[in-house]
Structures are given as C-alpha cells and as structure tokens.
Amino acid sequence: xxxxxxxxxxxxxxxxxxxxxxxxxxxxxxxxxxxxxxxxxxxxxxxxxxxxxxxxxxxxxxxxxxxxxxxxxxxxxxxxxxxxxxxxxxxxxxxxxxxxxxxxxxxxxxxxxxxxxxxxxxxxxxxxxxxxxxxxxxxxxxxxxxxxxxxxxxxxxxxxxxxxxxxxxxxxxxxxxxx
Numbered sequence: 222x223x224x225x226x227x228x229x230x231x232x233x234x235x236x237x238x239x240x241x242x243x244x245x246x247x248x249x250x251x252x253x254x255x256x257x258x259x260x261x262x263x264x265x266x267x268x269x270x271x272x273x274x275x276x277x278x279x280x281x282x283x284x285x286x287x288x289x290x291x292x293x294x295x296x297x298x299x300x301x302x303x304x305x306x307x308x309x310x311x312x313x314x315x316x317x318x319x320x321x322x323x324x325x326x327x328x329x330x331x332x333x334x335x336x337x338x339x340x341x342x343x344x345x346x347x348x349x350x351x352x353x354x355x356x357x358x359x360x361x362x363x364x365x366x367x368x369x370x371x372x373x374x375x376x377x378x379x380x381x382x383x384x385x386x387x388x389x390x391x392x393x394x395x396x397x398x399x400x
Contacts (some may be wrong), residue, residue, distance in 0.1 A: 222374035224268070224387065225260040226276075226318060228311070229253045230341055232367045233290060233303065236257045237343060240355040244301075244344020250377070251384040256305055256339050258314050258372055265376045265387075273388060279317050280372050280390040283347050289364040290341060293356045298349055301356040302340035303363070311339035313371065 233254040241248035248254075263272055288310065290303040305311060315327065315337050327337060343359060344352050374388040 222265045222376070223260075223370060224262040224265060224374060225252075225384075226258040226262050227255040227259060227260070227373055227375060228250075228314075228368050228371075229255050229373055230365075233341060233365050236359055236362050236365060237303070237341070240343050240352075240359060241316070242354050244346055244348070244355065245342050246340070247345075247384070250382050252375065253374075254341055256311050256341050257327075258311065258321075259318050259325060259327060260326075262322070265378055268374075268376075268387065275321055276318070276372075276374065276388070276390055280314075280392055281394050283310075283314060283317070284393045286392075287366065287368045288328075289366050291321050291364045293343070293360045293363070294340070294351070295356075296338075296340075296345075299364045300345035301343040301352055303342070303343060303359070303365070305339050308339040310369070312337050315339075343381050347375060 231253065237254050238248075241254065282379055288305045288307060291302045291306045292302055294304045295301055319325070319327075343356055345351070372390045372392070373386050374390070375384045376387050377384045
C-alpha cells in the first residue's frame with residue numbers, strides 16, 4: 222500500500238506513451254505521465270480528514286503555473302527523463318508539503334535531502350541502448366508546454382498493483398475535489 226503526490230502532464234502523453242509503457246513499470250501500473258511532488262506519502266489506511274484538509278490548504282495557497290518539458294536528461298546511465306523549466310515551482314510544492322509532513326522524505330531519503338530533481342520519467346531499466354534511442358526520438362519533439370492546475374494524490378493497495386486517483390487538489394482553491 223502506497224501513495225504519491227504528483228502533477229499529471231496529459232500534454233506529454235502523445236510523446237511519451239509508448240516509451241513509458243515499454244521502459245517504465247509505473248506507466249504499466251496506471252501512473253500517468255507526471256512530475257512527482259512527493260513519493261512515498263501517507264499509506265492509504267492512514268489517510269484521514271486531517272491529512273486531506275492540510276493538503277487542500279497547502280495547495281490552495283499556490284497559484285496555478287505554466288512550464289515546459291524542454292530537455293531529455295539522465296540519472297546515471299539507466300533512467301531517462303524530461304526536465305521541466307522552470308523547475309522551481311515543483312521544488313517549492315515539495316518543500317511546502319515537507320514542511321507539514323517531514324516524516325515523508327522524497328524517495329525515502331535515498332537521494333539525500335537537498336536533491337529534489339523535478340522530472341517526468343521516460344524510462345529506466347535493463348535495455349539502455351533502446352532507451353537511448355527512444356530518448357533521442359523524444360528530444361526531437363520537445364518542448365511540451367503545460368499548465369499545472371492541480372496536484373493528484375494517487376495510491377494503490379495491497380490487492381491491486383494499479384494506481385488510482387484518490388483526491389485532486391486544485392491550486393489556488395480552497396477545497397480538494399474527490400475523484
């Protein structure tokens with residue numbers, strides 16, 4: 222059982238769909254193209270009205286913003302991603318959530334506390350040559366423009382590998398909307 226806070230980027234779907242399905246297990250489990258705000262987050266049984274209200278308040282104080290996916294970049298040799306510009310608004314959203322939920326460090330603290338790198342994963346894994354070719358094809362179709370209007374709380378339970386939207390939190394609004 223796990224949850225994640227993320228910004229879906231539907232405008233990237235035509236470019237990244239097949240690459241992600243081939244090279245990113247999260248895509249095959251229902252995660253849309255996205256930029257992660259915080260993973261992992263509160264486990265589904267611990268989601269309660271207080272957590273939802275706090276998230277609603279955090280995101281309501283942040284206005285919608287625009288960005289572009291401008292470049293293909295890499296974490297080492299095994300993970301290709303699209304880099305958002307500007308990246309700062311994503312970093313700020315993560316920092317705001319961490320101020321209220323410090324026990325949930327990005328990626329369980331695996332990459333250090335000062336290394337938030339907003340990204341939309343193209344793929345990772347065992348076929349680096351094929352992923353490099355796919356990344357080169359994607360790079361030719363950049364930039365992709367997008368507007369962030371909401372943050373999604375997505376989760377999956379013990380009996381399902383499929384990610385589902387639990388809550389959508391509009392930016393610049395007062396109440397989250399149930400999905």
